[in-house]
Amino acid sequence: MDYSKTATEVLKGVGGEGNVQSLVHCATRLRFVLKDESKADSAAIKATPGVVTTAQAGGQYQVVIGNDVPEVFEEIGKISKFGGGNDSSAATDAPKGNLFNRFISMISAIFTPLLWALAGTGLLKAFVAAAVTFGWLDPSTSTYLVLNALSDAFINFLPLALSITAARYFKASEFTSLAIAGALLYPTITASVGTEGLTFFGIPFTMVTYVSSVIPIIIIVWLQSYAEKFLYRVLPSAIRRFVTPMIVVLIAVPLVFLAVGPLSAVLSGWIGSGIGWVFATVPWAGGALMGGLWQVFVIFGLHWGLVPLFTLEFQNSGQILLIGPVFAAVLAQAAAVAGVWVRTRSKSLKSLAAPATLSGFLAGVTEPAIYGINLPLKRPFAFGIIGGAVGGAIIAIGGVYSTAFVVPSGLALPALFGNGNMVLLALGLAAAILISFVLTVVVGFKDPVENELIRAEGNDLEVRSPLDGTVVPLGDVPDAVFAEGGLGQGVAIMPRSGALYAPFDALVVAAFPTGHAIGLQHADGAELLIHIGIDTVKLGGKHFTLKVEGGQHVKAGDLLVEFDVAAITDAGYNLITPIVITNTELYPTVSTPASGPVAHGEPLFFAVAEEAAIAAS
Known part of the structure; x- marks a missing residue:
């Protein structure tokens, strides 16, 4: 991820610095409080590389990044007064919504900076406790004394x-x-x-x-x-x-x-x-609610309202019963996305599911799995809720608790060892994982590969000419990178007029300030690069007038760029314009390219969907 570019696009997408009241971040999200949420362009933000999705909850506009959120937050601090080390979470900037939203916002702002230190030392405490339980560490030794102090001091x-x-x-x-x-x-x-x-x-x-x-x-x-x-x-x-x-x-x-x-x-x-x-009277009910609904709370950012309950319970009793069923909730969603990984025939979906599975199981970070895969596919998310509820109920019946504040994950499981019925802990975790995984694999979901197949069999993306001019084979472009297909397949046009139009409905993902090139993204995922002339970047924007900006949605036929054909030619530049599909993993070839004279809006070529999807089906 280009953190700087992501930060710039996200800040622009939320309406610019002037529309931001405050900004903090948690484990996976940038949490904005905006002056006017209607100014936020969610579609443009979601299209930004590195952004998983957006959400609006608790009086906040949340941009889900994943594990790299601290780096993006830091970059925002370099281009604005928000982010980085800046004081961007003041109460005077708090949302003016209802009391509940303001409470969630306050808890998030106060606890977020402590989260990783709290979780890290809690994990260390869990390992120390597990070592004592299994007889690997003698609690009477000075080694234990030091390790216990290291792990216990922060929460103390x-x-x-x-x-x-x-x-x-x-x-x-x-x-x-x-x-x-x-x-x-x-x-x-x-x-x-x-x-x-x-x-x-x-x-x-x-x-x-x-x-x-x-x-x-x-x-x-x-x-x-x-x-x-x-x-x-x-x-x-x-x-x-x-x-x-x-x-x-x-x-x-x-x-x-x-x-x-x-x-x-x-x-x-x-x-x-x-x-x-x-948890003593109806433990299965408490465990089922925590295990089943925790990830729903995460979606809306409401889980922060429960964090103080963990610490209050720990202060009162030295243990945290609430956190046991959350392990089931987290591992169930990780298992559901693992089921997607196994079942799907979509190459692109497999590439997303693999890291999301590992992130969920090992680190307990489930946002990539939830937002990127399970929630859009619907059924896997529901199966994760079912598995989490069943597993959470079993764990709660076993009276399992933690003696440290940890982020529930596979690595943090030692926090539960020796605390309650370990047989029911194992059964609860196994139930959460197996139910979610098996339901996802057996019952299934609507696999995106079906849409890819339909598109490949007759609904390939039609790209219409963005220029008035003459079509030239891409191999004749006097630039080896384009001519050899290094940036993707397509054609070139020698323009006869100085107007560039949108070849389909698209999101402008790259609008170079020099106006010499523009990148577009179709709703189906196809990415198109239009490069006006060879080496025309050296003009520094002279003779080009950009009519759109990054993040803007355009319709087919909308004017994108105006340029002075005569002036650019007189300056010694070749105006041949390559038009290529750049994401070759989805669209590796083009078919039925036009030839000879062409007017803007006329068919230029078809982008052919990835053939491996057809073979896999």
Whole structure:
């Protein structure tokens, strides 16, 4: 992927920098908050190389990239004030939609920067725990002491990390937020948890634990942001920079100890008890819901609303029951796309399914599988939901839980080892994988190869002439790359007038600023390059007038470029214009090419669909 080009096209597709209020990214998506979502050109964005699809949910316009999303995010930061290391997730830029959308947006912005560190250290903790369970590591050794500290520190001091991301979101002072979080985790404070008779200036309070906590620090940083704005407005400039943090810390920390902490502890206890009750009373129902609906939540970006529940459950009980069935959900979708890989006769679909399968099974990243294959084919996605629900129910019945926050995947399975009934864990995962895979292979889906076959047998793409001129065989073009078919098959035209028209309904995927060449994409996937003249790029756009731009949809016959035939010829350039299909893996040959004089709009040639699809059928 050309990250720079993808970043440029995506930013243009969402309506430009001026239409963006804020931007963050998660594991696989760019999450825009747009001023006007109607300005976003979803079709153009989806046609951008590297983009899987788009989605609109939670008050956000989401562009699904996959594993390369950090690199694209970084490139956007180089061409705009958003992305990269820029502060692009402030609350003042939050969506103005309903409360639920705003909550999802807030949770996403605050937790996204922590995700990989949280998942990475959680995975390490899972491996350490598995090593102890299987007797490979003695917990009394200093090796275990070091490894346990490495894997446990981040989740233990989670409020410190959350203080930074929350401060960025609410536009509060990050270091003042750190001072507040540090006080909550100060050794003498932590040691006083459960101590009777504590008072603050005569006000009695109960010290609760803030280790791995989520709610208190987010609430207090939110209040901090308002307090800082007020104090900066009323305090003299000579003292406000050091007096403001002193007053904020002096008020905020006791407020947490006296009110926010105890209330959040009660709330956390209720939530944890509620989750525990469901999984103790009707575990199959809780597991089926998590296993079946998790990937549906992912589609709409709503899974972020459940992330705090994982951490609250962990803080309350030291274990996460909710996450077990999610393993079934993830592996079921990976198995469904593996079924597509095995069953499909489409060469292009196999090339997509192979990496999507590996990504899903190993890394737990299912967006390429869902958006690129399972959801468009419909049935595999439904089979994945069925498999995930059955597997999740079995895992939940087994009381399987994790002792670390991990991204559910094949590599993260050690997080579950030794925690609950391992036989039911194995049965649940096997059911999720086998049900999804077998249903996809046996019941099947509408294979795109059928459409390729129909197209190849008589509905090949008709390319009409984009120029008025004379048709010339491609082999006669005085450029070896074109003449030898290096860029694809087609014909050439020596133009007699200076107007270039669209040869079919298309998306403009490349509009060179110099105007000398243009790339078009048909809805069927055919990609056409029209190159006006040989070496005319050296003119730097002189004598060319571009009438369209990248990402624009055009109709057959629309004017694309105007050029001055006489001036270009007088400048010593050959105006012979190659017109070639560039994606030869889908359209390797052309048939019935025109010859002699031709007018724009008249048949020029047919792009013949990939013959291997016919043979495979």
